[in-house]
Amino acid sequence: MVREGRPRILVIGTGDTKADELSFMRERIEAVDGRAVMMDVSVLGDPPYRPEHGRHAVAQAAGTTIDAIANSGDENSAMTLMALGAARLARSLYDRGEIDGVIALGGTMGTDLALDVALALPLGVPKFVVSTIAYSHLVPPDRIATDLMMILWAGGLYGLNSTCKAVLSQACGAVVGAARAVVRPQAERPIVGMSSLGKSCLKYMVTLKPALERRGYEVVVFHTTGMGGRALEAIATQRGFAAVLDFSLQEVANQHMGSVVNSGPDRLENAGRSGIPQIVAPGAIDMVDFPTWQPVPARFAERPYHAHNRLLASVTSDGETRREIARAIAGKLATATGATAFILPAGGLQQWDQEGKPLHEPDALAAFVDQMRESIPDSVELHEIAGHINDDAFCAKALEIFDRWVAEGIVRPGVAG
DSSP states (O other): OOOOOOEEEEEOOTTTTTTHHHHHHHHHHHHHHHHEEEOOSSOOOOOOSSSSSSSSHHHHHHOOHHHHHHHHSSSSHHHHHHHHHHHHHHHHHHHOOHHHHHHESHHHHHHHHHHHHHHSOOOSSSSEETTTTOOOOOGGGGSTTTTEEEEEOOOOOOSSSSHHHHHHHHHHHHHHHHHOOOHHHHHHOOOEEEEOOOOTTTOOOHHHHHHHHHTTEEEHHHHHTHHHHHHHHHHHHTTTTTTEEEEHHHHHEEEEETTTSSOOOTTTTHHHHOOOTTEEEEEEETEEEEESSSSOOGGOOOOEEEEEESSSEEEEOOOOHHHHHHHHHHHHHHHHHHHHEEEEEOOSSSSGGGSSSOOOOOHHHHHHHHHHHHHHHHTTEEEEEOTTTTTTTHHHHHHHHHHHHHHHSOOOOOOOO
8 A cells, every 4th residue: 555645754873973964864855745753873962953863762762871872882882782772763663653664874883773773674664774885795694674775875974965965865765755655565365485596496486386375375485596585584583474485595505605695694594483384495505606706716616617697606516515504404493493394305406406417416416415314303304205306296295294284283274365
């Protein structure tokens, strides 16, 4: 539903040092028929304007005082406490129906705080960060909210200029427009989260998605190229799924091998921690991704290589590395508090590892399968199939487990129609 009336946008920044920029943002938000609600996160001084939510209120939301924050030790500890207060206060304002979106401005300090605020707000609340480190590897995947929008604060830091105004005005227009147009998630049917890659690599979603929809579920498929898995984990943390079918674990392999194409260290952990029933399979764990525009990591210099495009390339891992990845997967599954099943396709894990294909390495695959059998925790149902993950038998096994869990009351039943 499109929101009627003036969208209320929470504007966050340090008003003692960035008053001109923040005042310009307020002006631009109101020029496009939004309403700016100012939150000041300054530590050492007051802004020249009166914010709706001042720094003392932010400190109070963190359970402390602004004087205690100023004397907490250093700028890192001070801004960490302000981030806690800002995140709590922003969530409280949202829960009370007082804001429709949020925009924050900052360098590394302000961005650090803004990321916490964005994570505190649910999917569907527009979140925009204007940052000097937008798109930087300084921002780890696990700090990025599911639907966060960022723009580089070009020409920022020391007052207004024509370049800075162009960026800030775009950001303000974007967040107002998003708040006016957003259709927030409405859980009319239980949601099943599924991980996958493009169907040239993993194909099961082509069969499973319509099969689950016929059973009365909404299926949300996440592309596991780093941020897709991050989104799955974020929604799982908020208990947003009735079940998770986590069948593409390439991001786990990437994280284990030090690739920047990862979803953070808690990938494959949040559904289990939240008690969400999960069926897991090791799709594409034999591939390690890295940016095409960087040199092949020395550890993989002699391994089979594939450039997917000018952004993303992959190499395959050897048998011993796959054993390491198997142990890492098993360790994550052991932390689950909800029902967990693991499907082990002994015949292959992605399209190009089949016989006759360029990434076919039967000995390395056998090493992974053997280690997985040995390492899987007793708390996890192990279902081994002889075939490939892209075979019909894999989909049949996944639906067999899912339907049994529905019958046993482990997974909430779907909604007819």
